[in-house]
Amino acid sequence: MAVGFIGGRVRSGGTAAAQFEAAARRAEDVAARAEAEADRFQERAEAAQSELATARDEVRRRRARLETRVAEVKERHQKTRDKLDAARARVDKKAKRVAARESALETAADALDALTAAAERRRAEADTLREQVQGLATSVGRRQQELAGREREVDELQAHLDEATARLDQLVKEHLAKLEQTASLSREEARDRLVAELTREAKLEAAGAVKDARDEAKRTAQREATKVILKAIQRLAATATIEHTVSAVPLKSDDMKGRVIGREGRNIRAFEAATGVEVIVDDTPDAVLVSGFDPVRREVARLALVRLLDDGRIHPARIEEVVEATREEIDAEIVEAGEQAALDLQIHGLHPELIRLVGRMKYRASYGQNLLQHSVETAKLAGLMAAELGLDARKARRAGLLHDIGKVIEGDLEQPHAIAGMELARQYKEHPDVANAVGAHHDEVPMATPIAPIVQAADAASGARPGARREALERYVQRLKGLEGIASDFEGVLQAYAIQAGREIRVVVDTERVSDAVAETLARDISRRIEREMEYPGQIKVTVIREVRAVAVAR
Template sequence: MDISTIIIVGIIGIAIGFAVAKFMEKGKASKTIASAKAEATSIVKDARTEAEGIKKDKIFQAKEKFLELKAEHEKVINGRDKKISEAEKRTRDKESQISNELARTKKLGDQLETKLQEASHRNDFLEKRQTELEKLHKSQVQQLEVISGLSAEDAKGQLVESLKEVAKADAMSYMQTTLEEAKLTAQQEAKKIIINTIQRIGTEEAVENCVSVFNLESDDVKGRIIGREGRNIRALEAATGVEIIVDDTPEAIILSCFDSVRREVARLSLHKLVTDGRIHPARIEEIVKKTEKQIDEEIVEIGKRTVIDLGIHALHPELIKAVGRMKYRSSYGQNLLQHSREVAKLCGVMAAELSINPKLAKRAGLLHDIGKVPNTEVEIETPHAILGMQWAEKFGEKPDVCNAIGAHHDEIEMKSLIAPIVQVCDAISGARPGARRQVLDSYIQRLRDLEDIAFGFGGVQKAYAIQAGRELRVIVESEKVSDDKAAELSFEISQKIQTDMTYPGQVKVTVIRETRSVNVAK
């Protein structure tokens, strides 16, 4: 075989092989397509089955939700129907109750009307009977007057007089017997209690004192106290309201003032100034202010010591201050704190003798005159017993203590046994020989009235009665009162004093107007 034949046979073989391969590939594709169609048919079938299941589930869920909503709606409707039925029932009950009330009211109205008619008939009947009785009584009285020969008024008068005489005789006999029995027992016991009480208390006599003596180491200090042209002594008098008398008395200066607090402030201030050595107007005002604060603290301390000494507990701080202020007040020349302490002790002793609470009595005795120490300079018109009672009530004291304070001068009615004890002990303390002198109190009251007149005018800052009431020194505010107004104010105050007061001699009115300019260098 030649080469061309071989080539041709090879080409034919290749063509046949290609044809066979194509045929086989076509059969395989047909099988794949058939398989894909079968698989797609199965998937569609499964999807339809699953869709039917989901559809059935959703329909079932929708039915359940519908049934649930329907049940809930029916529940709401039933509840609303129930409330409506209950409201209707209540309404029916109310209507029934109102109907019953109306029926009852109507029945009561009918009964009332019937009773009113009966009462009216009865009243008419009684009036007729009363008229008949009056006629019968009058006829009987006339018959008795004819029989006795006396009128009804004469007979009544004789009967009353006879009864009066009998009653008076019986009453006098009973009173005499009772008084004699009471005198045999009560008088002896009362005297015994009072004497025992007085014997157990020892006190000092009163001393009328409106001056204090300030001792100096040497007379050289007097010139420094007076200052250039008297400016220091004027500043001290203006700041304290105390008259300072510098005379020929060796190593002593006289402080004169009716107010013991002012006098004590001036004495302590002078002591500090002399000890310090710096004496000038600005320093004087500074020391006086500090001393006033020190006196206020000392007043509280005195009150605390007093209540501790007397065994009195739980006293309000304001009442403790009032007790401390008593040290600087006097009553008819008798120191008010000493008097109150004495009355408290007397009350405690007398209450113990009578088996009454001695602590309560002692408390009332200490506080009985707190109305005499007002915490303001303005005088109050209320009696001191009533004012003290009001303060005690305000600061929580017991009713028995308050009543004893208010009743110790008979301004109000006594409602406890402590009240007469306080009244008796107050009288015992003031009735001892030398205990009180009334001259000083009237003098102090006149000086206070003198200062109060000045305070009644506008622009007055301070007012001091000095020289035993012969001079009234008035310090005014320079911003409110001019120089011309100061002169006019002095005249007006003098006329007011002349019109409203009774006083011996003359009263000099001095109005002081001072202008100050103060700056601070930093």
């Protein structure tokens, strides 16, 4: 019984092994088919990737050609616009010449009308004489019956009258011929010469009037310009801010510095790599410093570090997450700041990219003056000046807000910020007057409209306002010494004092060596030398003081 049982198990085990082998073979067949199918799919995927790469290359080539065509179209458009402007200028010049010729012709026509009127009067006198003669003839006819005996005498008188009339006409013709021969001019030439003389006199009178108007404008221009600028500045009150390249982040304790650094410095390296700034951990108590020249990056780093310290979890993954979230928040604040500035100035229709760049000004400083506040202040001053002069205040505000937009363009620029800002304004379809004012506020391009000098004056007024800009103490002292040194180099100068934070220099001269006339020349020479040799914001007033004292003692 036991043996049979064991044999049964052996037979049963043999059957199971055969089944297992069959199943294994089927599995191998399935695996082989699956591998073949996978190879086919791999080949199809590689073919699809190759086609995709080819399509991408084609798209890149078409995009490059399209960009090239767009650039060519823009260039042709700009050339066409320049040609149109030149043609308009030529048309304006021709229109002025035509207007001058029309004025001269009108003057000549008036003179010709006067001559015609005189001829008409002479003709009327002749008609009157003819009527009188006809009246005499009628009277003679009526009295023919009564004076039949005197008919022959009347005929003779009529003959004498006809002869006298013919002789008179002949004398007039001879007199005119003698006049023409004496003057060497015909009647038409005399008329032309008279017209030319009247035209010349009219031009001389017009030139005199223009000169008088220009002299009057020169006398009043400085006074009116000063009045406009002072009114604009008095109507605007703004604060000044100072910004540094280093931001301090407070710590709850010095123990937090080790967590900021991390094991073997991995936290600080990850933070600097994520933000692009430098973190300075030194002996400063309860604080670390964030240093960087890009103010936006520095602000992102400062806020991110504050949030990491408040959260307490400081490790590379958390650092990247917090920095990215903070960067998105700062980007949103930048757009909001640009929109708010445009809204405050009532400027509409700005391109979104221009709004973003205006917002970036919030985190940028120029000579210690916040760039966004400076641009808003310049826009307000320009708008007020334009309104005082009766010009377009909206264009002036727009150009004032965008005049320093070239300073916040990302990337390295090989051109002045004014030119970069002008090209950016043209790129985003700003008005040509606005673009010209942006490019001309530092005299890099010629000023084409009255808006440009207004923006330049507003920019100078905003930067020259006391307290608006910050200078290093050493540079400030050097500038004052330079001013006094330049003034002291001139002959006859006794003392020179720089006052009003270097915006005025007063020069005391020797009365025996410098006269009143020389004092005026000396002030002009000192100002010109300061312009050539020094760099300074705003303007510097030079005052030459020549004092004469007469002393007597009564005993």
